[in-house]
Amino acid sequence: MAVHNHEIAKALKKLSDLLEIDGASSFRVRAYRNAAQTINEMSQELADLAEDGQDLSKLPDIGKNMADKIKNFVQTGKLPQLEEMQQKIPVDTEELLQISQLGAKGIKALYENLGITNMDQLKKAAEAGKVEALKGFGKKTQQKMLDEINKISRGETKGRFKWAIAEQIIEPYISYLKNIEGVVSVDAAGSYRRKKETVGDMDLLVVADNPTEVMNRFVSYEDVEEVIAHGETKSSVNLRLGLQVDLRVIPQTSFGAAMLYFTGSKAHNVAIRRIAQDQEYKINEYGIYHGESWKAGKTEEEMYNQIGLSYIEPELRENRGEVEAAQNNTLPALVTIQDIKGDFQSHTKESDGKFTLEEMAEGARKMGYQYFSITDHSKRVTMANGLDEKRLARHIEAVDRLNESLQNIKILKSVEVDILEDGRLDLSDDILKELDIVVVAIHYNMNLSREKQTNRVLKAMESPYFHIMAHPTGRMIGKREGYELDMEKILDAASEKGCFMEINAAPDRLDLSDIYARMAKDKGVKMALSTDAHNLDNLGYMRFGINQARRAWLEPKDVINTYSWEELKQMIPG
DNA sequence: GCCGTTTTCGGCCCGACTGTTTTCAGTCG
Numbered sequence: 001m002a003v004h005n006h007e008i009a010k011a012l013k014k015l016s017d018l019l020e021i022d023g024a025s026s027f028r029v030r031a032y033r034n035a036a037q038t039i040n041e042m043s044q045e046l047a048d049l050a051e052d053g054q055d056l057s058k059l060p061d062i063g064k065n066m067a068d069k070i071k072n073f074v075q076t077g078k079l080p081q082l083e084e085m086q087q088k089i090p091v092d093t094e095e096l097l098q099i100s101q102l103g104a105k106g107i108k109a110l111y112e113n114l115g116i117t118n119m120d121q122l123k124k125a126a127e128a129g130k131v132e133a134l135k136g137f138g139k140k141t142q143q144k145m146l147d148e149i150n151k152i153s154r155g156e157t158k159g160r161f162k163w164a165i166a167e168q169i170i171e172p173y174i175s176y177l178k179n180i181e182g183v184v185s186v187d188a189a190g191s192y193r194r195k196k197e198t199v200g201d202m203d204l205l206v207v208a209d210n211p212t213e214v215m216n217r218f219v220s221y222e223d224v225e226e227v228i229a230h231g232e233t234k235s236s237v238n239l240r241l242g243l244q245v246d247l248r249v250i251p252q253t254s255f256g257a258a259m260l261y262f263t264g265s266k267a268h269n270v271a272i273r274r275i276a277q278d279q280e281y282k283i284n285e286y287g288i289y290h291g292e293s294w295k296a297g298k299t300e301e302e303m304y305n306q307i308g309l310s311y312i313e314p315e316l317r318e319n320r321g322e323v324e325a326a327q328n329n330t331l332p333a334l335v336t337i338q339d340i341k342g343d344f345q346s347h348t349k350e351s352d353g354k355f356t357l358e359e360m361a362e363g364a365r366k367m368g369y370q371y372f373s374i375t376d377h378s379k380r381v382t383m384a385n386g387l388d389e390k391r392l393a394r395h396i397e398a399v400d401r402l403n404e405s406l407q408n409i410k411i412l413k414s415v416e417v418d419i420l421e422d423g424r425l426d427l428s429d430d431i432l433k434e435l436d437i438v439v440v441a442i443h444y445n446m447n448l449s450r451e452k453q454t455n456r457v458l459k460a461m462e463s464p465y466f467h468i469m470a471h472p473t474g475r476m477i478g479k480r481e482g483y484e485l486d487m488e489k490i491l492d493a494a495s496e497k498g499c500f501m502e503i504n505a506a507p508d509r510l511d512l513s514d515i516y517a518r519m520a521k522d523k524g525v526k527m528a529l530s531t532d533a534h535n536l537d538n539l540g541y542m543r544f545g546i547n548q549a550r551r552a553w554l555e556p557k558d559v560i561n562t563y564s565w566e567e568l569k570q571m572i573p574g
Numbered sequence: 575g576c577c578g579t580t581t582t583c584g585g586c587c588c589g590a591c592t593g594t595t596t597t598c599a600g601t602c603g
Binding site: 016019024025026027028029030031032034035060061062063064065066100101102103104105106135136137138140141190201203228229230231232233234235236246248261262264266269270272273274276277278282283284285286 | 575576577579585586587588589590591592593594599600601602603
């Protein structure tokens with residue numbers, strides 16, 4: 001039974017929490033957290049690397065000690081240090097840390113004085129008024145904790161929001177703030193600015209002549225449910241939809257420093273500060289200092305330049321090599337929405353779309369595209385009324401007729417053909433060969449073992465008509481994990497055969513992920529950005545795909561949508 | 575715990591707000 005990365009990361013995180021409660025050195029605690037973070041962001045399974053006999057201590061934030069523990073965990077399924085700590089402090093940290101008033105010190109006090117180990121016990125103690133009697137706690141804290149416990153038990157916990165949803169919530173709020181007199185600028189920072197696929201909370205930075213007024217208006221916005229903090233330069237609120245929004249008012253001279261600091265990621269900031277330190281600079285959210293003397297801070301660019309780095313795009317700021325690349329002037333020139341010349345997946349009424357071929361084509365023309373793929377489902381997808389060979393033949397004729405009447409855009413004859421369980425494609429070669437480009441996908445038998453699923457795709461890839469693999473992992477953000485797949489093997493095969501991987505731009509898919517898409521790039525596999533539009537409105541999803549592509553370090557040359565159809569024709573395998 | 579143009583010790587990012595305090599600890603990002 002293979003141990004997955006997320007299990008290892010979870011165990012290390014738990015151990016770090018227990019160590020913190022136990023009063024271990026904060027640096028030791030952080031070491032475990034950093035290791036967990038590294039593991040969470042890896043694209044390869046540690047278990048595989050360990051089995052290969054690779055040196056895990058070469059990984060960032062994983063030293064010899066950590067590597068030994070991981071190896072042992074992978075082999076035996078056990079992390080003895082965690083078991084020991086759990087014996088010593090039998091506290092459900094995962095549960096209690098959900099309560100925002102509680103950190104390590106608080107949990108320790110509750111456990112040592114009242115024997116509290118979980119949320120249920122805490123609730124009872126708080127209701128009995130025992131918590132407020134503890135040193136460091138008070139009536140207010142006790143009540144806040146109770147409120148939050150009740151919220152959690154009602155299932156109203158705030159989760160992460162898909163980026164596109166966060167955008168819908170925050171943009172009106174930003175407009176509202178911009179309309180306040182005296183406000184010079186309002187900008188979103190944080191993971192939202194980095195275009196992460198999900199956003200936990202929102203950081204807004206405001207430059208204004210009248211901070212007090214801005215703060216008052218901020219906390220009295222119509223969608224505010226709860227004011228968490230209300231200070232002179234910093235306030236926090238919870239919106240009714242569950243999103244937490246933090247606002248900072250900053251001076252214009254510190255705008256760049258604050259944007260840099262609050263955009264993060266944390267790991268990126270730490271890396272930047274180390275570099276600054278080496279040059280005897282100090283960075284905080286107000287600027288970059290040499291001793292007491294302020295050196296820069298007005299723009300992010302001058303902050304980076306001051307310490308010898310070129311400007312780093314927000315989407316890259318994850319400490320995944322961008323800092324080194326900025327030192328060496330080897331940062332990628334990221335793809336932009338303006339580079340996009342077409343879209344490779346869309347559906348019409350023929351299968352599960354909402355509009356006709358003509359209507360979708362007109363929508364694509366309005367997007368300014370040079371080409372556009374109509375990719376209705378194949379017959380295996382009965383639920384979506386998928387096309388068999390006969391209907392696809394008629395569709396091909398319809399596209400040919402339509403192309404004769406269209407100007408400035410070419411509709412590509414295509415299909416989203418299913419990979420059957422045994423790896424064959426759902427349509428015959430005789431019809432597939434009539435198409436301009438073929439999109440291939442899995443919609444059934446998602447529960448196969450990793451080996452079987454991988455072999456299924458590899459088998460399918462032997463077809464000369466395997467051009468673009470749609471939503472390659474099948475994951476739905478926040479709903480389901482993808483299929484079990486050895487993505488490294490798949491990408492190696494794709495690289496060899498010259499086929500493409502999709503970044504599905506639908507906000508709840510974004511599949512491939514940034515990590516896998518970057519892995520694909522590193523292996524020389526090109527990406528296709530596709531909206532998977534089922535209606536006209538969905539055509540606008542392309543920018544979400546661009547976000548994901550940029551986080552994966554993709555440049556125009558890595559994305560097939562940036563080539564003209566004439567160029568692209570030459571690149572299609574088979 | 576990790577890490578190293580200062581390698582086997584001695585660093586490790588830093589400031590704002592809240593609550594319970596009479597000068598600060600805890601938490602967060």
